[in-house]
Amino acid sequence: LNADPTEILFTSGGTESNNLTITGVCQAVSGKGRHIITTRIEHPSLMNPCLHLLEQGWNVSFIKVNSQGVVDPMEVERALRPDTVLVSVMLANNETGAIQPVAAISQLARKRGVLIHTDAAQAVGKIPVDVKNLGVDYLSVAGHKLYAPKGIGALYCRIGAPLGQIMFGAGQEQGLRPGTEPVPLAVGLGAACNFVAWDIKAEAERETYLREKLYAELSKLGHPIIRHGDPENTIPNTLSISLIGKNGAEVLAQAPEIMASTGAACHDRAIKVSHVLAAMGVSPEVALGTIRFSLGRGTTEPDIEVAVQTIGRAIERI
Numbered sequence: 001l002n003a004d005p006t007e008i009l010f011t012s013g014g015t016e017s018n019n020l021t022i023t024g025v026c027q028a029v030s031g032k033g034r035h036i037i038t039t040r041i042e043h044p045s046l047m048n049p050c051l052h053l054l055e056q057g058w059n060v061s062f063i064k065v066n067s068q069g070v071v072d073p074m075e076v077e078r079a080l081r082p083d084t085v086l087v088s089v090m091l092a093n094n095e096t097g098a099i100q101p102v103a104a105i106s107q108l109a110r111k112r113g114v115l116i117h118t119d120a121a122q123a124v125g126k127i128p129v130d131v132k133n134l135g136v137d138y139l140s141v142a143g144h145k146l147y148a149p150k151g152i153g154a155l156y157c158r159i160g161a162p163l164g165q166i167m168f169g170a171g172q173e174q175g176l177r178p179g180t181e182p183v184p185l186a187v188g189l190g191a192a193c194n195f196v197a198w199d200i201k202a203e204a205e206r207e208t209y210l211r212e213k214l215y216a217e218l219s220k221l222g223h224p225i226i227r228h229g230d231p232e233n234t235i236p237n238t239l240s241i242s243l244i245g246k247n248g249a250e251v252l253a254q255a256p257e258i259m260a261s262t263g264a265a266c267h268d269r270a271i272k273v274s275h276v277l278a279a280m281g282v283s284p285e286v287a288l289g290t291i292r293f294s295l296g297r298g299t300t301e302p303d304i305e306v307a308v309q310t311i312g313r314a315i316e317r318i
Helices: 014-029 044-055 073-079 102-111 183-197 200-219 248-253 275-279 284-288 301-317
Strands: 008-011 035-039 059-063 084-088 115-119 138-142 153-157 225-228 238-243 264-267 270-273 290-294
Touching: 008 014, 014 044, 014 084, 014 115, 014 138, 014 153, 035 044, 044 059, 059 073, 073 102, 102 115, 183 200, 200 225, 200 238, 200 301, 238 248, 248 290, 248 301, 270 275, 270 284, 275 284, 284 290
Parallel strands: 035 059, 035 084, 084 115, 115 138
Antiparallel strands: 008 153, 138 153, 225 238, 238 290, 264 270
């Protein structure tokens, strides 16, 4: 991250890091204003704290994204107000993999003296992440997203950046995250960071190749598909597609060997669409056919071939 060790707070994961930032920052600077800015595609661990602030009388602006799931920095600039105290924009989306222009947004926020946070849970370990280049005051990390044990995460908090307590106890983690630190988990996070850092660019190229092969082979199955997001602006491991006229959940039910997720669900004949896809303007019918594939360091070219064959058979069965 290119951070000073004193700027790192260990947490239980990305959810706690996001909650600590949103709630802690707003608590610390509430005397300066009560307006924050975020986007319509954030992870629930950030979206829900913002909704809670709304209930507490705060003003929250949820910035729209384009059809590729990317925020326009100018939209953020237009939303800035004299009472804006914090801007929070994720670095990479967890559903589409779309990379957000956080560095550009940071420049605009800093000109107005506004603090900036990014949820980098999906990005760290997949693309180079440098807090200095991004220009952020706070950055969230989820350990299990980069092969660390579950139950450990981190929050980068720039030296001098305000952050209030939301938990009270002893003085661990500079008094901002009380409780005995899980040393084995923290060591695991450090080891994982070293593991992913040494060849991150080469691994990104490898996973990008496999992702594009997966998309190309799925496109040859003879069933119409739509790709969500710009392949030139996504993290290397994520592919989100929609099988037109099919139900993604039904397809995956016929392919238990494949571990993937869907973009919508049916409840009582009503389609509940992912808030990310909805923000991108994806129709409920298209969203219902969405499947998100995630690759990793263990994914091989034969795995891609098996996955395509398995999905192809599943489509034929329904």
